[in-house]
Amino acid sequence: MPYLDFLTTYSDRFLDGTLITLGQFGLAVLVAIIAALISGLMKMSHSKTVRATATVYIELFRGTSLLVQLYWFYFVLPLFGFTLEKFTAGFVTVGLCYGAYGAELVRGSIQSVPKGQWEAALALNMSPAARMRRIILPQALVTILPPWGNLMVEILKGTALVALISVADLMFETRQINNNTYLSAQAFGTALVIYYIFARFMVTPVMRWLERVMARKIGRM
Amino acid sequence: MLDWKLDFTWEILPRLIAAAGNTLVAAGGGYLVAVVLGLVFALAQRTPSRTLTFIVRELVEFVRSTPLLLQIFFIYYVGPQFGLRLSPWAAGLIAIGLHYAAYLSEVYRGGIENVPKGQWEAARAINLSTVQTYRRIIIPQALPPALAGMGNYLVGILKDTPMLSVIGVAELMHTANSIGADNFRYLEPYTIVGLIFLAISLPTAWLIRRFDKALRRKMGLTR
Amino acid sequence: MKYDMSDYPLKLEGDNVPMVRFQNVTKKYGQLTVLDGLNLDVAEGEMVTIIGPSGSGKTTVLRMLMTLETIDSGVIYVDGEPLTHMEKNGRLVRASAAHLRKIRSKIGMCFQHFNLFPHMTALGNCMEGPIQVLGLSKEKAEKRALELLDMVGMAEKRDQHPSRLSGGQQQRVAIARALAMRPKVMLFDEVTSALDPEVISEVTSVIRSLVDQHNLTMLMVTHQIGFAREISDRICFFFAGQIEEQGAPKILLDSPQNDRTQQFLSAVLDAN
Numbered sequence: 001m002p003y004l005d006f007l008t009t010y011s012d013r014f015l016d017g018t019l020i021t022l023g024q025f026g027l028a029v030l031v032a033i034i035a036a037l038i039s040g041l042m043k044m045s046h047s048k049t050v051r052a053t054a055t056v057y058i059e060l061f062r063g064t065s066l067l068v069q070l071y072w073f074y075f076v077l078p079l080f081g082f083t084l085e086k087f088t089a090g091f092v093t094v095g096l097c098y099g100a101y102g103a104e105l106v107r108g109s110i111q112s113v114p115k116g117q118w119e120a121a122l123a124l125n126m127s128p129a130a131r132m133r134r135i136i137l138p139q140a141l142v143t144i145l146p147p148w149g150n151l152m153v154e155i156l157k158g159t160a161l162v163a164l165i166s167v168a169d170l171m172f173e174t175r176q177i178n179n180n181t182y183l184s185a186q187a188f189g190t191a192l193v194i195y196y197i198f199a200r201f202m203v204t205p206v207m208r209w210l211e212r213v214m215a216r217k218i219g220r221m
Numbered sequence: 222m223l224d225w226k227l228d229f230t231w232e233i234l235p236r237l238i239a240a241a242g243n244t245l246v247a248a249g250g251g252y253l254v255a256v257v258l259g260l261v262f263a264l265a266q267r268t269p270s271r272t273l274t275f276i277v278r279e280l281v282e283f284v285r286s287t288p289l290l291l292q293i294f295f296i297y298y299v300g301p302q303f304g305l306r307l308s309p310w311a312a313g314l315i316a317i318g319l320h321y322a323a324y325l326s327e328v329y330r331g332g333i334e335n336v337p338k339g340q341w342e343a344a345r346a347i348n349l350s351t352v353q354t355y356r357r358i359i360i361p362q363a364l365p366p367a368l369a370g371m372g373n374y375l376v377g378i379l380k381d382t383p384m385l386s387v388i389g390v391a392e393l394m395h396t397a398n399s400i401g402a403d404n405f406r407y408l409e410p411y412t413i414v415g416l417i418f419l420a421i422s423l424p425t426a427w428l429i430r431r432f433d434k435a436l437r438r439k440m441g442l443t444r
Numbered sequence: 445m446k447y448d449m450s451d452y453p454l455k456l457e458g459d460n461v462p463m464v465r466f467q468n469v470t471k472k473y474g475q476l477t478v479l480d481g482l483n484l485d486v487a488e489g490e491m492v493t494i495i496g497p498s499g500s501g502k503t504t505v506l507r508m509l510m511t512l513e514t515i516d517s518g519v520i521y522v523d524g525e526p527l528t529h530m531e532k533n534g535r536l537v538r539a540s541a542a543h544l545r546k547i548r549s550k551i552g553m554c555f556q557h558f559n560l561f562p563h564m565t566a567l568g569n570c571m572e573g574p575i576q577v578l579g580l581s582k583e584k585a586e587k588r589a590l591e592l593l594d595m596v597g598m599a600e601k602r603d604q605h606p607s608r609l610s611g612g613q614q615q616r617v618a619i620a621r622a623l624a625m626r627p628k629v630m631l632f633d634e635v636t637s638a639l640d641p642e643v644i645s646e647v648t649s650v651i652r653s654l655v656d657q658h659n660l661t662m663l664m665v666t667h668q669i670g671f672a673r674e675i676s677d678r679i680c681f682f683f684a685g686q687i688e689e690q691g692a693p694k695i696l697l698d699s700p701q702n703d704r705t706q707q708f709l710s711a712v713l714d715a716n
């Protein structure tokens with residue numbers, strides 16, 4: 001079968017899979033941002049218990065494999081009485097896994113804000129919450145964006161694993177096509193190109209653009 | 222609700238521990254491929270040939286931007302289509318090695334670019350050949366700062382080996398899957414696999430951090 | 445650390461209540477005693493300048509008053525009320541965060557390195573505190589900020605970010621930002637030390653006009669002896685965490701009694 005025929009025959013399935021992958025990606029990014037922000041801030045708390053809680057989360061997820069986590073969330077968690085639908089189990093696990101990596105980025109970026117900024121905010125008598133929200137986080141955002149862009153690509157790649165708990169994403173559809181046709185080079189090759197286009201020509205440029213916007217906002221340009 | 226079966230745990234533990242050996246072999250083998258291939262990628266991008274630099278640069282970007290799982294399938298299934306049959310182990314090690322070679326090449330590149338320009342000029346001044354310059358002057362200086370990054374990717378590879386289960390490499394995940402399917406019990410095998418990974422990767426990561434700190438102190442880079 | 449609090453009044457009352465009082469204040473960093481039983485009163489509307497060699501504890505005095513540092517013993521009073529402590533059941537105890545916030549509202553500070561917020565314009569810097577802390581409306585805060593930017597000669601640069609401003613300009617915005625909070629006490633920590641020589645006068649003339657036109661209480665650390673002589677009501681010479689000598693500018697600068705003061709002054713004057 002010529003490649004063009006292959007593409008027209010299976011374009012619907014590639015498209016369906018791609019949409020699911022994008023959905024998984026968007027939701028996983030959201031979960032990762034929330035988890036990274038909360039646990040990154042908790043790591044800087046004065047309370048030892050709060051810090052320890054964050055450390056346990058971070059080390060658990062960074063110390064094990066995403067695939068192990070996925071299977072565990074999908075197959076074992078129901079035994080504890082939490083049954084997650086596979087779509088949900090997919091993006092939640094991917095998000096939590098990369099959120100643990102993001103936590104260190106959050107902490108590092110906050111610590112990179114010069115001490116004088118905290119002090120100036122305190123001298124204006126701002127409350128701790130206002131200092132964080134108005135002064136520190138906006139500046140931390142500028143330093144966290146470049147490494148966060150790399151993390152976004154990792155999250156996109158990580159979503160491919162949800163196929164192994166039967167979420168019908170791009171990876172899953174591609175495997176099905178391969179199983180039906182044995183046209184492995186065409187099937188997997190097409191999927192590789194789709195992932196590549198998203199990572200290289202969508203995620204990365206959007207992050208670069210965000211970096212520029214934020215840098216301009218902070219007046220560093 | 223939850224009932225952890227101890228006798229079942231004892232029954233499956235030896236199999237899982239044996240499989241953990243395979244996981245370590247896979248990680249070690251993949252890493253070896255990555256370390257060597259990564260160096261090739263890094264050096265290829267420093268040759269005078271612009272075409273070669275461009276091709277390798279794009280290849281590295283491509284490999285880094287696409288899922289390892291997909292690369293594993295690609296390498297395993299595409300060969301037979303063209304009459305080249307790879308064993309699961311061979312395909313797995315090539316895939317994982319290639320993937321991490323892309324990351325390691327960036328680590329090497331960073332290390333090499335950090336060596337001051339004056340070192341190249343001094344090497345030229347005593348008339349060392351390019352190969353001698355790399356071997357005797359540049360790599361010894363580029364390596365120590367790159368070691369922490371290299372160590373982190375070793376842990377990374379270890380944690381990615383479960384993906385090899387999809388093409389039938391009998392590492393931890395694969396073994397846990399078949400135990401689960403045979404007994405209809407997933408709690409113990411998957412939990413134990415998680416614990417084994419923690420038991421390997423946490424101490425390794427800790428050692429790498431300590432090693433990096435000691436190295437920095439030794440090289441006077443302490444912060 | 446425990447020490448007898450009965451020597452310290454719950455409130456300063458009577459006729460001549462100072463705007464700021466350090467009573468027997470000690471500050472340590474680990475083993476190092478930076479300030480040793482400091483006693484210092486600053487009257488309302490007074491301009492007190494602190495001079496002294498590097499490391500003598502000048503900055504620490506201002507930072508303790510701004511509550512950027514805690515103290516190890518003693519009490520600091522502001523406007524008659526304890527700052528570092530508060531009254532509880534008729535005794536002084538460590539100040540709570542809420543108490544610190546209440547008293548701190550009377551104090552403003554300008555830093556050696558300006559510490560302007562880089563992600564806000566000059567105007568935004570000056571409106572931030574009034575809106576977030578004082579709860580002013582946007583219009584009111586903007587009006588106040590513009591008046592102050594005008595006073596420091598920075599009205600034209602209101603929409604510029606700090607990275608687009610020179611050091612002297614940044615420091616003038618920082619002064620406006622602090623004044624926008626309407627403090628009773630202003631602290632200046634070597635506000636001209638990070639500036640190129642030719643722009644120092646931009647900043648000193650702003651401070652001079654503050655002295656002339658407002659009844660602010662000010663505490664200033666500087667190495668510019670000439671400037672200190674012109675505008676101070678009193679100069680304190682610090683040495684090794686203690687006030688070695690103090691007095692009116694003329695007396696302290698022209699006829700210092702203490703050997704160390706003499707040495708310091710001749711070294712500084714030689715350097716200029």
Ligand SMILES: Nc1ncnc2c1ncn2[C@@H]1O[C@H](COP(=O)(O)OP(=O)(O)O)[C@@H](O)[C@H]1O
Nearest residue numbers: 473476478496497498499500501502503504505
């Ligand atoms: N955060 C700190 N930790 C330890 N020592 C400090 C700290 N801040 C200041 N010091 C020490 O306290 C002493 C007084 O510092 P400072 O008040 O900044 O002096 P000055 O402003 O007169 O130069 C110095 O010896 C300084 O090294």
Ligand SMILES: [Mg+2]
Nearest residue numbers: 502503504634
């Ligand atoms: Mg100082």
